[in-house]
Amino acid sequence: ETGVTQTPRHLVMGMTNKKSLKCEQHLGHNAMYWYKQSAKKPLELMFVYNFKEQTENNSVPSRFSPECPNSSHLFLHLHTLQPEDSALYLCASSPLAGGDTDTQYFGPGTRLTVL
Amino acid sequence: ILNVEQSPQSLHVQEGDSTNFTCSFPSSNFYALHWYRWETAKSPEALFVMTLNGDEKKKGRISATLNTKEGYSYLYIKGSQPEDSATYLCAFVSGTYKYIFGTGTRLKVLA
Numbered sequence: 001e002t003g004v005t006q007t008p009r010h011l012v013m014g015m016t017n018k019k020s021l022k023c024e025q026h027l028g029h030n031a032m033y034w035y036k037q038s039a040k041k042p043l044e045l046m047f048v049y050n051f052k053e054q055t056e057n058n059s060v061p062s063r064f065s066p067e068c069p070n071s072s073h074l075f076l077h078l079h080t081l082q083p084e085d086s087a088l089y090l091c092a093s094s095p096l097a098g099g100d101t102d103t104q105y106f107g108p109g110t111r112l113t114v115l
Numbered sequence: 116i117l118n119v120e121q122s123p124q125s126l127h128v129q130e131g132d133s134t135n136f137t138c139s140f141p142s143s144n145f146y147a148l149h150w151y152r153w154e155t156a157k158s159p160e161a162l163f164v165m166t167l168n169g170d171e172k173k174k175g176r177i178s179a180t181l182n183t184k185e186g187y188s189y190l191y192i193k194g195s196q197p198e199d200s201a202t203y204l205c206a207f208v209s210g211t212y213k214y215i216f217g218t219g220t221r222l223k224v225l226a
Contacts, residue, residue: 004158042119043204043216056212090159100146100208103161 003027006091006107013081014115021076021110023091032074033104034066035090043090049074050096081114088112117141119207121217128195129225135191136220138205142186147208150179150190153219154201162190162203195224 004025013019025032034046048056049068063085065077074091088111092104120139128134140148150162163172168183176193192199202219209215 040218042218043206045212045214048212100211101164101166103149103164105161106151106158108156108158 004091004093004105004107006089006110008110009108010111010113012113012115013078015081015083017081018077018079020078021089021091021112023074023076023107025072025074025091025093025105025107027093027105029093029095029105030071031094031096031102032068032071033092033094034074034076035092036087037090037109038084038087047076078112081112083114086112086114117144117207117209117215119205119215119217121203121205121220123220124218125221125223127223127225130195130197132195132224133191133193134195134222135189136203136222138188138190138207138217140186140188140205140207140215141209142184144209145183145186145207146210146213148181148188149206149208149214150188151204151206152201153204159204190220192222195222197224197226200224 007022032049035043037043046060047066052068067075088109090109091107094102094104122137148165151159153159163179165181170181172179178191181188202221204219206214206216
């Protein structure tokens with residue numbers, strides 16, 4: 001039990017749909033992250049939230065919209081996605097954001113397929 | 116563009132064998148190196164955080180070394196067991212929020 005949960009675990013959506021991914025951490029951490037892993041590529045950091053404030057956006061297209069209502073919850077809102085956005089989306093949390101030695105605790109991911 | 120390379124991409128070993136694999140990273144702007152273990156259909160799990168040149172860390176049968184001057188880290192598994200089968204990821208930290216992951220080494224331990 002990792003303390004970081006993600007729902008749904010699998011999602012299939014059309015290009016015109018709007019959907020949201022949810023992440024919840026039960027570890028009392030202050031930082032949360034969204035990562036993307038495309039096939040045969042390394043994990044790519046998308047967004048970082050520290051104390052509910054977005055502190056990093058790694059040039060992610062606006063069709064991905066994050067939301068962090070509190071330190072325990074993180075959402076990724078999806079709209080008008082492209083087939084190349086199909087990937088595994090991982091959420092993580094850590095005690096502090098920006099801590100180089102801070103261990104990140106990952107959720108199991110949401111496998112997204114865009115048709 | 117900073118690259119993190121892991122080798123080999125995959126390997127199969129027999130139960131009881133010892134094995135090791137490599138994470139190569141830029142030798143400049145080093146802040147930290149993380150190792151993670153990722154079993155299929157599960158969450159990546161942190162193994163080690165390494166910060167100092169010459170660092171050696173150990174957890175059970177798994178250990179890691181770090182050479183920041185030449186830009187590499189080794190992960191060793193002694194007496195591999197089937198439950199060690201997983202993908203092992205390294206992540207190079209080059210600054211605040213600057214995490215660069217490798218593509219991982221996929222290990223399969225045959226019983």
